[in-house]
Amino acid sequence: MHGESFEDFMMRKLVPVVGNVCESNLGMDPCTANEIAKKVDVIINAATNTTFDESYDVALNTNTIGPSRLLGYAKRSKKLGLFLHISTAYVNGERQGLIMEKPFHMAKTFGWQNTYGFTKAMGEMLVNSLRGNIPVVITRPTIIESTYKEPCLGWIQGNRCPSKFHKSQHISCFPVDMVVNASIAAIAKHLIAVKPGLNVYHVGSFTVNPFTLNDLFKFCYDHFTSSPLMDSKGKNIHITEFKYFNSRDSFSSYISDELAQRSALMDATLLDS
Structure with missing residues (x-):
């Protein structure tokens, strides 16, 4: 619709800022950090290290401590109505079937298949323990794959292949644009309520569209x-x-x-x- 003026149009809507969840003050200069804290209504944490066999120090810094740094910054935000943390369905480790979960009560006996799931689970625990009066929503997508429609059919960044599997094993894949849509829907619902609390949503397709590897x-x-x-x-x-x-x-x-x-x-x- 905007043609050659598309970039100018988007730059009037978006302000990209260099940052890093692994650094103090999120890697932003103090002036920028303070300016954002005055104006932001919603903070979305989508920063993740998805390498399954990453070394613990690197994975912990991004997936576990990273969300707590961002949550600490959120507490400085005067207008904040919601903190959304994108996690993964695999924080439940090796447990299977319908689980009546006590949120974030996870003993080591449940096990995790890899560094990624383990450090993401601990990231959820920190978010829950530190959230205070901030309204928090956690979305837990299953295996995120290429887009269904937006920004175009079939888009994906990078490649990934399961490291171990059985051909009859059931899996749940979900298009990345639908994960985004589900997160936006959760924001719309809970931002209106503006009540302190925690809501967790699993985002997957297994119950309605099961298939095997x-x-x-x-x-x-x-x-x-x-x-x-x-x-x-x-x-x-x-x-x-x-x-x-x-x-x-x-x-x-x-x-x-x-x-x-x-x-x-x-x-x-x-x-x-």
Whole structure:
């Protein structure tokens, strides 16, 4: 709608500020920090280190201590009506099924699969213990994937693949724009109430649209077969169906066979040349 003036239009709406949740005062200069504190109505913490095997000092600084720093800053904000913290559904660790949860009462026996889930769980605990009279909403999305509609169909930043899984394992994926929409809806609801308290929302699709990892990989295979990506030379990239291995031995045998075939192919190519 705005065409070439789009950037100017957005810059009248948005003020980007350099900051860092791992630093004191959030990495902002004092003047900027004070100015924002005077005017801000809602603070959203979406800063996260999503590396599953990150070292504890780095993950703790971002995912656990980071939210508490931002919450401390929120207490300086004169007009603040709501603090929204984006967490993850996997703060529940290895527990399964319907859980009548006592918020943030988590013993070490529940276990967490990785550094990410563990430090995000502790981040929630700190937010709860330090929130005071600030109204807090926590959203817990499941696996966040590419967009459904906005800003465009299928957008995603970066790539991620499950580190361990079983093909019949059920998973819950949710488009990133729907996670944003759910967060905005939660803000609209609880900002109007302006009452101190804590509300937690799980954001996922499993109960209404369950599927397995095998389904997911089949969807990907079907998509990139019908709409293939192109390599640097403009040729379609051919993909094969996902392979599953029942044991480490079957995987090792497959790798050995592949190496032998490729070695034979290279030898044949060298002989032809």
